[in-house]
Amino acid sequence: MTTDTDELRALRAFRAEDAACGADASAAARAALLERIEAAAAPTSVPRVEAPRARRPRRRLLAGGLGFAVSAAAAAALVVGVGTRSVRPEAASAAKALRTAAGVAAGGPDVPLGAGRYWYVSRELVLSSRRFTVATPAGGLATYALANVRERSEEWIDSEGEGRRVTRTIGTPRFASPADRRAWVAAGRPALGQGTPWTLAPAGAAVERQPANGWKALSGLSYDALRALSTDDDALAHRLRRVAADSPEETFAFAANLLRSTPVSAAQRAALYRVLAKVPGVELLGTVKDERGRSGTGIALERDGVRMDLLFDPETALLLDFSRTVTDPRQVAGRPDANLPVQEHEAFLSAGVVDSTHARP
């Protein structure tokens, strides 16, 4: 063994802060493995048909399959306007729509968080692919997926990251597939939505807790770092690439996240739209309605088997809806379940600055 020299010490410390895997990712990985394990332990009990589904054309995939109404419901969250998919959208028109939105955003409100004030954001999250791992009466483990589970959340957060978060489960969950139902029956029909890594609140009940990780959970940046973001397009794009990753899809996702969940200033919102306008490959979908019937301008970026859709109100430049959908599971690491293509989908209901953790804008 060599002695622990400067270069080894430095190498050991390099990016050590990124090493810790979150509980959710770890539990998801474990659940995916357990699913394979259980399938191997009882090869006839869980017939999965991932490969043929993965080869389906996207239109079929997004439409979901027999009994998989979850995926269909979530994927249909964005209903593309008349004829927009039949005409190849022009990237240039997406850039134009985004630059127009930048102009609107520049004239929007700008209310920094002073002492005793809270950023409020209300949204509805579709948990379309939540897996639960439960102990079986025989002492083994079973894993099943629920779909069409929706969670509505309200969050109040001050400049230090303290505040209040209330979540409630709404809607009626379904099993993601017949195999998931069989796994749940085999596990002795435990209470739905109970288990790891995720436990849902009983339908209708509100669960209240502190915001997890404060601002970091919303955007990965502290409030001060958020407000210090440059309003110069190139400098902002450079900063986003540093925080996220140097790729168009990460820049798109990160800019969308800042627009949808953080109190950046009007000038910063405008700059974020201009950054989006420069992301290569962004397509204009035209006028689009979300599942709540709200109409807006839709844009999308599809790369490496994943498509991100973003809907904004052209009158106010406020974000309405964001979703991330797997269009080709073969291209995505971890081979996501073709039955549950929507990775995340959030509808943004309202946001603003308020004076207490019980006030709404």
Next chain:
Amino acid sequence: LRSDAELIADSLTDPRHFAALFDRHHAAIAGFLRRRVEPALGDELAAETFLQAFAARERYDVAHADARPWLYGIAANLMRRHHRAEERRLRAYARAATRTDDEGAFEAIDARLDAAAAQRALATALASLGPGERDVPLLYAWVELSYEQIAEALGIPVGTVRSRLHRARRVVRELLGRCGEEERDPIVVVGPMAREEQR
């Protein structure tokens, strides 16, 4: 405590034993991958590592009690498909100063070096190595595998491990030295380094 090899052998008759191997090694494998690419991609590759390992468990040589070389071999192999993402991220690190949010951990390790300059130098050094070459110093420094285990993981001779590690350390040392000359305040060069120089 059952060895990794025993768990894998048991999993051939009852696959559920494989879950214990996951519990034992997943966090470290995920850490290894998360540090190399975008953390979310690292998580996906870590999950895939165990799916591939499970599918290939019948081919595991149970003479090796410690399964880490086998698991890291699979992880490194998956990583190689994403070497462009890794290099893109390293170049981004090399260009930019350290992220403003979390440089504390780095500084605490080696207070003598300016954290941002050292990160840039390290990223430059690692980016200058080929994808296969990078595995060796990272398995050695981060995972603390022995030369023999690294050779087993990557399917290369022990002599090649030695030469790749030697080259990687030289590149890192040179670039760290250079960043020291340009950016390190000479007043802070005290402590262990001064003692080393006196030897």
